[in-house]
Amino acid sequence: MNIQTNIQLAPLTTIQLGGPAQEYISCDTNQDIISALQYAKEKNIPIHVLGGGSNTIFADAGFSGLIIHIQTSGITHEQQGDDFILTTQAGEDWDNVVQYAISHNAAGIECLSGIPGSVGGTPFQNVGAYGQDVSQTIKSVFAINRDTLEQVEFSNSECNFGYRTSRFRAEDKDKYIITAVAFELKINKAREIKYPELASTVGTTIQPGKEGLQQVRNAVLALRKKKSMLIDPQDPNSVSCGSFFTNPIISTEEFVANLTLAQSDIPNFPEKNNCVKLSAGWLIEHSGFSKGMRQGNVGISENHSLALVNRGGTTQELLDFSKHIQTAVQKQFKIQLQLEPIVVL
Secondary structure, three states: EEEEEEOOOOOHHHOOOOOEEEEEEOOOOHHHHHHHHHHHHHHOOEEEOOOOOOOOOOOOEEEEEEEEEEEOOEEEEEEOOOEEEEEEEEOEHHHHHHHHHOOOEOOOHHHHHOOOEEOOHHOOOOOOOOOOHHHHHHHEEEEEEEEOOOEEEEHHHHHHOEEEEEOOOOOOOOOEEEEEEEEEEEEOEEEEEOOHHHHHOOOOOOOOHHHHHHHHHHHHHHHHHHOOOOOOOOOHHHHHEEEOOOOOOEEEHHHHHHHHHOOOOOOOOEEOEEEEOOOOOHHHHHOOOOOEEEEOOOOEEOOOOOOOEEOOOOOHHHHHHHHHHHHHHHHHHHOOOOOOOHHHE
């Protein structure tokens, strides 16, 4: 193993924050991961598993333990009639996987184009955008049990997917390291576009074929670029973790009883179990915050009210600002916003 010390963590994240890691190892194989876990257990030091760094914020002081950086690679596929089973290692860049699927005329993840990060993070938080999320197409998730070092496989139903969560982020947090994901995509199938903003660009139905899928991808990339949700060294508004807060989901009864919300024009969408999803961006903008607003060296993106941006600040500045937003929304609407990124303190 090549254990390195005092590796700066900020450059390994999209928001460019955090101090050094006490120890660090880059893992290119599953055996590397197992060896790193054994090493950490022998030394009795904490670990943090890092993927693409698009949803992680490290403390200014860094991390006093071992960073296990998953950088495994490899994409394979198997076609059975119109079923296209795509299996990819956890360290693969997610957007490369989307392009791979499209190049093989495999539909099901094209609306997730341009999302930064690696494959391993997609089932962890059930990544989604523009009417698709990965729970709709994941067939299996492969992982290593941190304690037993056993390699296990979970079916879709066993992952307990929910809105921006799964068993790997909830009840089994810190129990497994995701090593690979298999997606069940479709060949030669028309796709329905459900997200209004995207449908207004490409239409509500995409006919089978690479051209249609590529058209969706191009439209999604254009929308994300307009909102500074693509990683772009020339765009200071992209120095972020993407959406910093998840859209709140509350019961219909709670929504109706909250007259401040019920009598407003807040965008809301029906969810399962008699619940309603609310727009976190709307809540923020109607609690005294606007796009481009700054507090010290952090602020809100000029192009998206859900993205908090690092403008040369610190992690503490960012967390203080996010708490300020949460407090204001709670006071104004009695809604507690939840953070989407993982904060490693």
